Amino acid sequence: MNAPLPDLSVESVTGIDVALPVAGPGARSFAFIIDWHIRFVLALAWYVVATLIYNGGFSLSPPPAFEQAWFAAILLPTFAIYFLYHPVLEVLLRGRTPGKRSVGIRIVTRAGGPPGAGALLVRNVFRLIDSLPVAYGVGLTLMVLTRESLRCGDMAAGTLLTYEHPVADAELLQDAAQRLGKLDTVGAEIATDLLQRWSSLVPEARIRLARLLLQRYLGAEADLSEGDELEWRSRLERLARPADGA
Amino acid sequence: MAPSVDAAARNRALAAALLARARDWQAADARAGRFAHGRSDDASDAARLADDYRLLAHDLARARALMPGSRTREYLESAYAHTHATLHHGAWRAGSALRRLFLEETPSAMRWLAPYLAWTTLIFVLAAGAGFALVHQYPELIALFASPDTIASVERGQLWTQGLLNVVPSSILSVQILTNNIVVTLFAYCLGFLFGLGTLYILGLNGLMLGAIFAFVSQHGLAGALFGFIVAHGFVELSVMCLSGAAGAAIGEALVRPGAGGRLESFRAAALRTVPVLVSCAVLLVGSGFIEGYISPDPRFSLATRIAVGVGYWCLMAAFLTGRLFARRAPAAAPAAV
Numbered sequence: 001m002n003a004p005l006p007d008l009s010v011e012s013v014t015g016i017d018v019a020l021p022v023a024g025p026g027a028r029s030f031a032f033i034i035d036w037h038i039r040f041v042l043a044l045a046w047y048v049v050a051t052l053i054y055n056g057g058f059s060l061s062p063p064p065a066f067e068q069a070w071f072a073a074i075l076l077p078t079f080a081i082y083f084l085y086h087p088v089l090e091v092l093l094r095g096r097t098p099g100k101r102s103v104g105i106r107i108v109t110r111a112g113g114p115p116g117a118g119a120l121l122v123r124n125v126f127r128l129i130d131s132l133p134v135a136y137g138v139g140l141t142l143m144v145l146t147r148e149s150l151r152c153g154d155m156a157a158g159t160l161l162t163y164e165h166p167v168a169d170a171e172l173l174q175d176a177a178q179r180l181g182k183l184d185t186v187g188a189e190i191a192t193d194l195l196q197r198w199s200s201l202v203p204e205a206r207i208r209l210a211r212l213l214l215q216r217y218l219g220a221e222a223d224l225s226e227g228d229e230l231e232w233r234s235r236l237e238r239l240a241r242p243a244d245g246a
Numbered sequence: 247m248a249p250s251v252d253a254a255a256r257n258r259a260l261a262a263a264l265l266a267r268a269r270d271w272q273a274a275d276a277r278a279g280r281f282a283h284g285r286s287d288d289a290s291d292a293a294r295l296a297d298d299y300r301l302l303a304h305d306l307a308r309a310r311a312l313m314p315g316s317r318t319r320e321y322l323e324s325a326y327a328h329t330h331a332t333l334h335h336g337a338w339r340a341g342s343a344l345r346r347l348f349l350e351e352t353p354s355a356m357r358w359l360a361p362y363l364a365w366t367t368l369i370f371v372l373a374a375g376a377g378f379a380l381v382h383q384y385p386e387l388i389a390l391f392a393s394p395d396t397i398a399s400v401e402r403g404q405l406w407t408q409g410l411l412n413v414v415p416s417s418i419l420s421v422q423i424l425t426n427n428i429v430v431t432l433f434a435y436c437l438g439f440l441f442g443l444g445t446l447y448i449l450g451l452n453g454l455m456l457g458a459i460f461a462f463v464s465q466h467g468l469a470g471a472l473f474g475f476i477v478a479h480g481f482v483e484l485s486v487m488c489l490s491g492a493a494g495a496a497i498g499e500a501l502v503r504p505g506a507g508g509r510l511e512s513f514r515a516a517a518l519r520t521v522p523v524l525v526s527c528a529v530l531l532v533g534s535g536f537i538e539g540y541i542s543p544d545p546r547f548s549l550a551t552r553i554a555v556g557v558g559y560w561c562l563m564a565a566f567l568t569g570r571l572f573a574r575r576a577p578a579a580a581p582a583a584v
Contacts, residue, residue, distance in 0.1 A: 010330070014303035018327045068417045076421065112327060113335035117343050118351070118521040125524065126517075128429075128436045152439060155510060156497075156517035164324065170272035173318055177265030184254075185261045185313035 005149060008162055010112035018112050020162035023105040025143040028161055032136075035099030039085035043078045050074045087124040091117050095159075105161045119157040126153035172196065179240040187217055191240035195233075203229050210236045261312055264305055268321075271305070274298030275325040278332040284339060299333055302326040345572075351522040353569035359523060362492035362499075366449055370488050373453025374460075381461035391458040400466050407475045407543055416539045424535025427483060431490040431527050435497070435520070439513075442498020449491040456484075478552040479538040481560040486527045486534070489567075493520035523567075530563055 010018040051060050051074055063070050089097045094114040095107035107123070109115050115123075130139030130151045139151035148160050175196075176188040183191060194201075194209055201209075210232040214222040223235060277295050280286040306326045309319040381388050388397060399406045414422075430448070437444020463472045476483075500516035501509055541547050541555060565571040 012303065012330055014300060016303040016307050016326070018330045019323060020327060066415050066418055068415050071415075071418050071421075108331075111334065113331040117340075118347070118518060118525075121525060122517050122521045125432055125521075126436055126439075128432055129439055156439075156514060158514040158518065170268045170321075173265050173268035173271075173321060176318075177262050177268070180258045180262045180265075184258070185265070185316045185318055189317050 006147065008108070008110070008112065008148070008160060010110075020108060020112055022148050023103075023161040023163055024149045025140060027103050027105050027163070028143065028149065029140070031097070031099040031103040031105055033099070034102055035085065035097050038098055039082055042085070043082040046081055047074060047078045050077070086127070087121060090120045090124070095120070100161070104164050106164055107159050108162050110158055110160070115157065115159050119159055123153040123157040123159055126151075126156050129153075182239060183217055187213065188240060191236060195236065195240065198233060207232050214239060257312055260308065261318075264308055264312070265318060267301075267305060268318075270298075270301065271322060271325050274302055275328055278325070278329040282328070282332045295329065295333065299326075299329045302329055347522050347525065348566075349569050349572055352526050352567060355519055355523045356567050358519060359489070359492045359496060362495045363488060366445075366491040366495055367488045369446065370449050370453040370484070370491070373450045374457035377454035377457025377459075378461040379457075380454075381458040382465075385462070385465060388458060388462045391455045392462065396459075397462075400463055400468060403466060403468070405463070405468055405471050405475065407472075416544075418539075419543070420535045420539025423538045424531050427486075427531045427535060428528055431486060431531060432524075434487065434490045435494045435524055438494030438497035439501070440498070441501050442495050445491050445494030445498060448494075449487070452487060474549050474552060475542050477549075478541045478547070478555040479534045479559075481556045482530055482563050483534045483538070485560065485563065486530050489523060490527050493523050496520055526567055530566070533559065 005022040005024050008020040008022055010020070012018055048060060052058065054070060054074060086097065090107065100106055107115055107120070109119065130136055130153055132138045142151050143149045150160060154160055172189065172192055176185065176192045179188040179192055191213060194213070198206055206229050211224060214224065214235060217239060277291060277298060281292065281295060302322060302325055306322040309316070309322050313319055377391065396406045434445050434448040437448060460469060460472065463469050497513065497516045497520065500512040504512035537555060537559065541552065562571070
């Protein structure tokens with residue numbers, strides 16, 4: 001029922017395929033909701049600030065009769081911010097928006113690269129269909145029904161949304177390389193990360209995580225007797241001792 | 247005889263050797279980033295990027311086998327995908343993309359759409375003729391096409407467009423009109439998704455309405471006045487309507503008669519091929535909206551001026567869509583050496 005979505009696999013001349021995990025309706029909807037709030041707040045902020053300046057006081061009411069300056073300086077930019085947010089940002093940021101970035105997803109072509117301006121425009125034009133009848137009903141239904149969670153705009157533009165792998169710190173990977181004594185790579189990464197973040201964690205969490213790691217890698221040999229957090233830290237450091245034994 | 251090494255120790259040694267290259271991966275990712283954003287065009291750096299690509303592919307293959315659930319593998323997946331995209335797609339430059347859009351892609355799409363354009367124009371004209379004939383024969387049918395206010399205004403001998411500028415300023419009128427026209431154009435295009443039927447419906451309906459209203463105003467002796475109102479902006483506006491209909495029909499045909507690649511692939515290819523025309527339609531409608539807001543309702547412009555504006559803007563549209571507007575002249579051939 002909740003089978004993971006397939007990766008987008010892109011062939012490469014090296015023989016090693018590029019694998020991009022496809023984002024599902026949940027991540028996409030979450031990104032859309034964040035973007036919707038951003039554009040709504042931006043448009044509202046423009047309207048409020050510009051109206052206050054235009055009226056020269058604490059009044060948000062529009063002028064009683066049509067005024068060209070009010071229309072051009074306030075109403076038009078407000079609607080432009082709201083309606084052009086997606087096409088403009090997606091083209092400028094090559095398939096990303098602040099909402100997508102915060103969820104860790106981006107738009108890519110089926111070749112794994114960033115889509116061109118044409119594809120991004122087609123994708124946005126087809127929002128007209130996807131948003132029917134209300135609340136993106138057509139788009140959501142299509143996303144649930146298709147294997148790669150595509151809405152109509154994605155089908156037309158040949159795009160899909162994939163997760164961006166979290167970018168690990170190269171320092172952490174290098175430190176982990178030094179700690180491969182009794183640990184495998186994953187254990188070394190976790191131990192290094194835990195030691196680096198030790199001071200930012202609450203004492204209970206430090207001890208609980210250190211205990212779990214010791215139990216997993218030392219099993220019955222692990223010294224799990226009570227001790228203060230400094231004692232737990234030294235046990236963890238002994239487990240993840242750099243390979244040269246320093 | 248070589249001493250035997252246990253598998254776990256061997257894997258740890260391999261992982262350590264792999265992780266020791268983290269700095270190289272970081273440098274490769276940063277180099278790919280520079281090229282992707284067009285911040286470097288150094289040839290030796292580009293050659294190093296190709297080496298990076300091979301290094302990352304090699305290390306990723308090892309990481310997938312040795313440490314599948316690790317952050318190291320995720321880091322490599324990300325750096326490899328990034329480098330792959332940079333090598334295969336290059337940097338994106340807005341200026342050259344725009345130039346290519348208007349100089350190459352739009353004229354090419356126009357040539358491809360020519361037969362669709364002929365058909366959609368014919369459908370629009372036939373629908374307009376049908377609307378005219380219907381209301382001419384049965385005048386009461388105008389209630390199906392026009393609002394009661396419009397009908398009352400015409401029956402009083404006055405076009406609903408007269409005095410428009412006294413009610414709404416030109417700028418607001420322009421923006422309202424061009425927004426409405428762009429939405430109708432986009433719908434005519436998008437509804438091609440319904441196997442072309444949605445597009446045909448919108449074209450047919452708009453044609454019927456135009457014909458019906460012309461028949462109705464001509465019965466009240468106002469056909470000349472209506473022609474005077476629409477001539478400045480109408481040539482381009484109606485052409486754009488047929489053009490977006492042609493693009494929608496192309497999408498519809500791609501779904502009805504897909505090629506060997508399948509329906510989805512055919513739909514995608516048609517949508518991407520028609521998008522330059524759609525962008526051009528939106529640009530043209532902005533101009534058309536301004537004419538409709540500033541010139542068409544203003545009684546100070548004579549009919550001759552309006553016709554000149556309408557025909558001139560239509561010629562500009564034709565030059566724009568065929569790529570002649572921005573085409574550079576070919577350089578004169580150099581004299582042959584004697």
